[in-house]
Amino acid sequence: MITMKIKSTEIVDTFAEAFKMSGTRVIITAATKQWAMAAAQSMTGFATSVIGCKCEAGIERELNAEETPDMRPGVSVLLFAMDADGLGKRLVERIGQCVMTCPTTACFNGLESDTTAIVGGQLRYFGDGHQIGKVLGDQRLWRIPVMDGEFVVDEHFGIQDAVGGGNILILGKDQKTVLKAATAATKAMCEIDGVILPFPAGVVRSGSKVGSKYKSLIASSNDAYCPTLRTVTGKSLVPEDVNCVLEIVIDGLNEATVADAMRVGLHAAAKPGIKQLSAGNYGGNLGQYHLYLNKILEAS
Amino acid sequence: MTFTTRIVNGKVYDPMNNIDGEIRDICIEDGRIVESMPDDASRIDAGGMVIMPGGIDIHCHIAGAKVNAGRKLMPEDHRRDPHPETAFTRSGTGGIVPSTFATGYRYATLGYTTAMEAAVPPITARHTLEELDCTPIIDKGFYVLLGNNIFLHNLLREGRHEEFRQTIAWWVNATKAYTTKLVNPCGDEPWKGQRNKNITDIDEKVDGISPRIIIEAFVNAVNAMGFPHPPHIHCNNLGHSGNYKTTLETMRTAGDQRLHVAHIQFHSYGGVTGKNPTSKAAEIIEYVNQHPNITCDIGQVMFGNATIMTADAPLAYVLRGFNKNKWVNADTECESGCGILPFTYQEHVYTHTMQWAIGLEMFLLSEDPWRVILSTDHPNGGSFMNYPKLIRLLMDKSFRREEMGRVNQKAIAKTALNDLDREYTLNEIAIITRAGPARALGLKNKGHLGPGADADITIYDDMDDKEMMFNAPRYVIKSGIPIIADHEFRGDHTGRLLHITPEYDQSIEETVKPFFESFYSVEFGNYAIDDSYMHDHEVIQTTKTS
Amino acid sequence: MSLKLSLHTKPDVPLEAAVICTDKLNGANETAIAALTVFHGNDQTALGEFFTVKGQCDGEIHIEGDLANVKHLGSEMTSGKMIIEGDVGQHLGAGMSGGEIIVEGNAGNWVAPEMTGGRVIIKGNAGHMVGSAYRGDAVGILGGEIIIHGNVGNELGSAMRNGLVVAGGNSGDFTGVNMHAGTIIVLGEMGIRSGAGMKRGTILSMHNADMLPTFSHACTYHPYFVRLYLAYIKEQGLTIDDAQLVGNYQRWVGDAIELNRGEILLYVN
């Protein structure tokens, strides 16, 4: 059903079904922007979907020296998992393997919250007894001796309820056009603080549905949006003249920021050759958040 | 000041006179207990209360150089426990090692009226007398350390036994002591002379003499001179696993002559030196049960803070390594050594629980309470302020079980404590805290309430919670003077020095003098304490047998 | 409305006024406050004998006058704010666990002994034993912050176990003696025997210092955590230059007669 349009692009009257997750923000600083980014990229690798990777992560933005706790250039990273426990474990793994290992870095909590995960308090054991704890105000830090000096990491990282799986679907006449629209959308969405796009360059082509004919699989290809199956399944949502569909998934620290990101994404993606903009859902019974495209656009 | 009164309606526990909880009147006149008095005398109604003689601590460390060093070592302990003045008493500081005044008052608040300082090197006797004079209310005396005395060692080495005996008598007179004390005999000289050296066997020879030779000589000499209290011995190997053999040998050395074994709990450990101790409480107490010539005090360990203070200098050196706290080690000229350190007994520590349990086992296995006396070796096993709790542990088995649940279970499992259901009666408590120590000390006027006894009396409210009961007597009367009434101080009193004056041949001084001139920092003429140091004092008679 | 106490009579001998503390005066009226007990030497007397009392304490107290002979102000304080307009005597903020004390002048010895939390700021100089253990105790402050803008005496932060102690000026001898942990920053020069007997903890100074022979030089490096501390105290109004923020520091490790786990960091100019 179509009741709204941006320019010539139809906005399908549907909603993105998003889930309650746990999220955190990690601030990585280093001697240079490049080293901070190297650690951030490593830390956010293989973190596209909780189902396959146990967490979803992405780079929120670069930080200037004035913005970081130790006044060095940095990068902020958001990390999401299904619960606080799992998120804590992922933080320990990823900061331990990807940040502690990276020359010159330090790693700080970027989220104030009553719920926290102990991270430095776990990683400190790498110091083999030579680690040093420091307390400054309410902050507890660990200094772990490493070969270029010390790795400094916060004891606690804040964890809060977050929103995962916000999304938009871009349906267009051909791959080139849809890719261009998707790129424009991700660029606009990256300007929003508090959200990340966990998939490669923010875009996913293998959208999924719940369940499979194969018992062992809990998710499978979202055949309703596969153009090759338009006439096969009988439930296709691909209109005629649409030959490519891409999805952008958004995780954010709250519902409003996810909605903001969707809005700027929708506006940026509405280009000639894009027939429809839609969103993925599972009928509304699985996710706690229903982000209606019409409402999001009206709110602006 | 005299005080005449009749205490009526109280339940009297006076084991020496075979009175076990009967309601009797106690009459007091001129500081003594008398048969009767006119009906119009003032009365104390002790209805619902328990009357006992004043408590007697046979072994504690309350005055002198090492106690004072213990005080100086822990200003923090004093700061946290001020002892305010009252209308009758002076202020002081408390903590594990209270100031002299607070020591006297705090003993009084537990119903104790006599305490014996258990280890004084002769050269510090003057200091000790000064402090004892400032320890109010209680009567007191001290045991003079002679077991590591080089001059006495020399006499023994040369087999000069008669001069040895004369010298002991001279030394006891010169210091105003109550009896002789041996601490780890033979142990201090090797410790002072060689790095980390101690002796481990009572037959080990140090320059031709051994601990056994010294113990034997003291037992013979002191018994022959009829001191009211026999040699008071802190055996070799205190605290070391496997030391029970040394303790048994020490007691055997005395034969059938009187000997007092101090803080015997610390000397009843099985196992291998350097490893965790096991309990040999049963073996040791069995020997004590079978040998009426032996008296002992337990030296119970109580959980919490304590201060180790001992003439056993090598022991203090070993202990200082455990808690890495401050410590003192000292050489006392030709006479003794000394070690002091703060210490904490902790429930979860195997060894500490074992020590706690061994002490309780010994109390509960003792067949003759007259000779197995209550002490914590204050402040070594814990402050004397723990006595009420210790009494409750002995009298109340459900409380004991509760406490046993909070300690190191591995250690408890290795003791017989789980099988011991005995509960002390009030009569037995009166024995181990009053009548027993009085008899062991040869104090004929103390520890009982018969006519002629010193009017040292404690009146407790009869309560189910024995800790509460013994913590706060309602009345304490010392030498007939009401000190505490209705739980509050109503009077003060100086207390007497208890000492002995055994006879000796004055010519022995000519033998001793040259040694002083050669090796002491004090002139011989200035060494002996003259009578100007005597204030209120009482000479207890010796009963010469040879 | 805050409470104002003005000293009208200078005490001849030290005046012990532990009662002057936000927690103890909150809500009380002027008469009640003036009647509170203070100790003038060994005399018990009323607070009003020395102070004019004005207003009511709602968590804030202003005190003015030459208080150099007034001791124990803010003892055991847990919350609120005390502003002392002049100099102040010994034992300021002893045992405090929260709140803030600001002294515009100098402070005597024993500033905030046994502190566990809160903050003391001295705009002038302070005496010996700042943030230290009392004699005989093995452990000094367990937390909190003491920031002295001027110079301090000997034994700064002795036996401290946690917290932050800062001297904007110089410190005397035995800075951080016996410290267990925590952080001491001296922007000026330190006296001799810094860190003697320290087990853990950090002493940082912007000047070279005489090191005890039981300290060993480990390396010269740029400790990132120092940036956090320097930024923090810069916010408190102390002067930190950018070179110190990004600079290298010698790391001396000691005290080898103890755990050898402490460090003295000396800025390399």
Ligand SMILES: [Zn+2]
């Ligand atoms: Zn003793």
